[in-house]
Amino acid sequence: MKNEMKLRSGTTIKQMGSAEAIKKNYLSRKTLSDMHLMPSGEPIAYDIAPDGSIIYYFDPEKVIEAPPETWYFPNSKKESMTLPGGSIIHRMSIRNAASCGYYTADRLEKMHYEPIEEPVAYTYKADKSVLYFYDKKTAKRLPLLCVRCGKDIRYKKKLCEGCYEVELEKRRVEGNEKRQAYYGMDREKVLFFDLELTGFYDRDEILSITIVDGTGRSIMDTFVRPEHTKSWKKTEKVHGITPDMVTDSPTLKELTPEIKRIFQGADNIIAYGVSTDYSHIKYIYDTEEEREELHGKVRCCANEFVRFAHENRPDVVHASLTDAMSCFEIEWEGVPHSSVADTLACRKVWETLFPNYYNAKPE
Ligand SMILES: [Zn+2]
Incomplete structure (x- = not known):
C-alpha cells in the first residue's frame, strides 16, 4: 500500500490499514471522541473506509482534552447520529462547534476551505433539516478568487491575471504621462x-x-x-x-x-x-x-x-x-x-x- 495524500499544509501523509495504525497506537477521530479527546495537530496517516470516506489517524502525542460540550452522551440517542460510513457523530451548537474548529460547509467555503473528510458533528436548522459540521484542520484550502471580478483565481495583488493586466495598463498610462510631462x-x-x-x-x-x-x-x-x-x-x-x-x-x-x-x-x-x-x-x-x-x-x-x-x-x-x-x-x-x-x-x-x-x- 503506497498511496499518499497531501494535506492543505503541504504535508504528505500515507495510507495505512487499521491493523498497522493500531500497532502504532495511532488514533482515529472516533477513538479520540470516545476518549473525550480531540486532535491538536494534523493527521499523520489515513485510510479509506469501504464506503469511500476517509478515516484520519492522529498522533497520540498530539491530542488535547475535548471541551465538555463535545462529549458523547451515551444515554441520549437523540443527540447522536450514525453516518452512512458507520461513524457516530454528535449534535453540537454552532457556537460549541466553532470553539472546536468545526464549521458548516458554507462557512468553510467563505473562509476558502472545502471539507474533504466526513462530518464530525451536526445540528438542526430551524426547519429541522440536518446541518453538518466539518473539521477545518483537515479541510482543503481553496484557491483565493480575484477581489475585483470574483470569478478567476488570484494572480497578483489579490487580482486575477486579467484584472491585474487591466490595472497595470491603467498605471502604465498614468506613469508614462507623469514621466513624459x-x-x-x-x-x-x-x-x-x-x-x-x-x-x-x-x-x-x-x-x-x-x-x-x-x-x-x-x-x-x-x-x-x-x-x-x-x-x-x-x-x-x-x-x-x-x-x-x-x-x-x-x-x-x-x-x-x-x-x-x-x-x-x-x-x-x-x-x-x-x-x-x-x-x-x-x-x-x-x-x-x-x-x-x-x-x-x-x-x-x-x-x-x-x-x-x-x-x-x-x-x-x-x-x-x-x-x-x-x-x-x-x-x-x-x-x-x-x-x-x-x-x-x-x-x-x-x-x-x-x-x-x-x-x-x-x-
Ligand atoms: Zn478578476
Missing part, C-alpha cells in the same frame, strides 16, 4: 547627490559627498573625515575609501554651512535610494522644520525606476543603480560605487526617466 525645472536648481558611508546604519558616518547640478557642473565633491569611526573594513571593499584617504579631509561639521547654502538654493535634490542618504544628511540640520524643508525637496530616483520597471519592463527584477544603468544601456563614467560615478549615474537615470524635466510645456 513637462516640468520646466531650472537645471541649476536641480541637484543630484550621493554619499558614501562607513556602514549601513544611522550611527555610521559620511566618507564622501558628491553634488552635481542639472547642467552637469560639480557643486561639491569631497571626502569627509569621520569624527568617531576609525575603520570601516566592510564598506571599504565597496567604495574603496580607506582611512588614509580622508585624514586631511574636512569633517561633516566643517562642511555643514556650505552644504546648507547649496541645498538652500535648490528646488529638487535627487538621489538613488533616498532613505539612506537622507537619513544621514538630515543631521546637518538641528530643527525638525529644517529637516522637513529638506525632505520636501528630496526626490528618490530608485522609487521612480522601480515604478517604471514595474509598468514597462517586467523583465527587470532588481532595481539597483547598476540595474537601472544596464536597463537603459547607459555607460558609466568613473568607477561604480564611488560617490562621483553614482551621482552622475543617478542624474542620467533620472533624465532618462523624465526626458522633459527641464523643458517647459510647448505652446
Whole structure:
C-alpha cells in the first residue's frame, strides 16, 4: 500500500490499514471522541473506509482534552447520529462547534476551505433539516478568487491575471504621462547627490559627498573625515575609501554651512535610494522644520525606476543603480560605487526617466 495524500499544509501523509495504525497506537477521530479527546495537530496517516470516506489517524502525542460540550452522551440517542460510513457523530451548537474548529460547509467555503473528510458533528436548522459540521484542520484550502471580478483565481495583488493586466495598463498610462510631462525645472536648481558611508546604519558616518547640478557642473565633491569611526573594513571593499584617504579631509561639521547654502538654493535634490542618504544628511540640520524643508525637496530616483520597471519592463527584477544603468544601456563614467560615478549615474537615470524635466510645456 503506497498511496499518499497531501494535506492543505503541504504535508504528505500515507495510507495505512487499521491493523498497522493500531500497532502504532495511532488514533482515529472516533477513538479520540470516545476518549473525550480531540486532535491538536494534523493527521499523520489515513485510510479509506469501504464506503469511500476517509478515516484520519492522529498522533497520540498530539491530542488535547475535548471541551465538555463535545462529549458523547451515551444515554441520549437523540443527540447522536450514525453516518452512512458507520461513524457516530454528535449534535453540537454552532457556537460549541466553532470553539472546536468545526464549521458548516458554507462557512468553510467563505473562509476558502472545502471539507474533504466526513462530518464530525451536526445540528438542526430551524426547519429541522440536518446541518453538518466539518473539521477545518483537515479541510482543503481553496484557491483565493480575484477581489475585483470574483470569478478567476488570484494572480497578483489579490487580482486575477486579467484584472491585474487591466490595472497595470491603467498605471502604465498614468506613469508614462507623469514621466513624459513637462516640468520646466531650472537645471541649476536641480541637484543630484550621493554619499558614501562607513556602514549601513544611522550611527555610521559620511566618507564622501558628491553634488552635481542639472547642467552637469560639480557643486561639491569631497571626502569627509569621520569624527568617531576609525575603520570601516566592510564598506571599504565597496567604495574603496580607506582611512588614509580622508585624514586631511574636512569633517561633516566643517562642511555643514556650505552644504546648507547649496541645498538652500535648490528646488529638487535627487538621489538613488533616498532613505539612506537622507537619513544621514538630515543631521546637518538641528530643527525638525529644517529637516522637513529638506525632505520636501528630496526626490528618490530608485522609487521612480522601480515604478517604471514595474509598468514597462517586467523583465527587470532588481532595481539597483547598476540595474537601472544596464536597463537603459547607459555607460558609466568613473568607477561604480564611488560617490562621483553614482551621482552622475543617478542624474542620467533620472533624465532618462523624465526626458522633459527641464523643458517647459510647448505652446
Ligand atoms: Zn478578476
